[in-house]
Amino acid sequence: MTAAIARPGTRTLAPRVFARRAFANEAGKGLWLVWRRRAITITGLVVNGFFFLMIQFLIGGGHLVLPVLALTLPGLFAYVVASTAALQGAGGIAEEVTAGTLEQAHLSPAPPFLLALGRLAAIAVEGLIPALVLVLAFGLGYGPHWVIRPDALVPLALVIVDGLAYGLVMTALVLRVPPIGAIVHVFNMAIGFFGGMFVPITIFPHGVEIVARFLPTAVGTEVLNTALAGRGLGAAWADGTLPWLLVHVVMLAALGWGTFLYTVHWARREGGLSPK
């Protein structure tokens, strides 16, 4: 049997308070870094907005085709959330490994999943702010014909979870495959192109559409489009996209979570939490 021994003059925290504090510390650290990088984030936001506009011109042959913008704007939202989660997650953990601060964080009695949750919360904020700003800017600026009802929040939430889960997979892989950083760019481009930011995935040839449905956020964007077209979640359920989205989110979240816990466990055992 083990017992916690408090040093004289210190007080032991209740487990719930301790967990909350560990989570808040990790999330706070991430948010502080987001604030420190605000110039890069704001520039990235502007560049992403401009990029989306250019895609619209490219696809419209020099014109902006409003129905295409309405169909692909949810794809931009998903792309920004997912790509930010992957780039900043992978970049952040690589930075902490080389600086040795990841090892310090894991000296704490806080379980790794709590640290991962704190990290994810900060990444979610970093991705969601520019994604929402872009959707609002294009939505208010061009007024796409959307039917905005509360049921759209379901696919919206699932898209966010899917994007964050993808980011967690990439973050976790950095501990085993350090050069993953450069691969993240390619995966992000794949999500941008095959995930619905250029064209809706239903437009792709059948074989490509099937492959695209396995990519993060692609099906979420499709269901979001169904909801925003006013057809309701019932239609998405009936055509099989909503059930597939649920399965996708659960599987990817489980993969991200499992990979993160496995790679952290491996790194703690093999000394991979700091540079070799």
Added chain:
Amino acid sequence: MTRFLTALGNEVRKGLLFAWAERLQIAIETPFFAAFILLLGPVIGSGHQIAAGHLSWTLNSHRISVLMVAFLPAMFFFFQGVKLFWRLLGEIQAGTIEQVYLSPLPSWLVAAAGRLLAAITETIFLTGVIYGLVSAFVTLHFHWTAAALVPVAFLVITGIGYSLIMAGMTLLWKRIALLQDGFLFLVMIFAVSALPLFTIPGWFAGIGRVFPVTADVASLYGVMLGHRGVTGLWGTGGLVWVAVTAAAYLAAGILAFRVLEHVTKVRGALAAY
């Protein structure tokens, strides 16, 4: 001179060893880019069909050939920029870039030139592979001529300037991946805008002219598909604008690298923070 060449050779060798270590990544990215070019062909200018919910996915040999003229230079640029950035960042985080600066040789040589040469070597190979993959699906028609080497040479010079700007920014601000991604996407889009595939608004063309690859793509198109020479002076693909773009990016790159490197050294931030 011998010390110069040895240092350069060491950096190139290190860069190529990095490339070999990233062979899995290369195996993933090359088919993706080939698929991207093939699928983008039918999408360009098809907004109204897409809005109507149907699109014909036939691969048009001429259109894909035209797109290749834009995408190969743009991808050359993309790969070079991304690889240089991540490797430099890795060295900053590992602390080895600080060691590199202990060398008595000039910093532009050890911190930039060798890495650039390695990235260029690797990127030429990658674009060759992408060309091979695309041509396996579509017959590509080009007018191969030595004159095409002129815009290619200017493209390499422009790429060096851009990479130096990014290298300087990486030294100072480290995590600029989001910025790098976004800017390289824009480079690709504007490269395509230089082609006569669709009409673009005047302001769009105006902005495109200041982006690094646009002028070279216009010139390459003229030589390889438009049956024009490279000696025409004016216009987006004219020799004057191509040369001015290359010179401006190179000058800006050297200046930005020197200034940002100096600020980084003054702040003592060459290593991970």
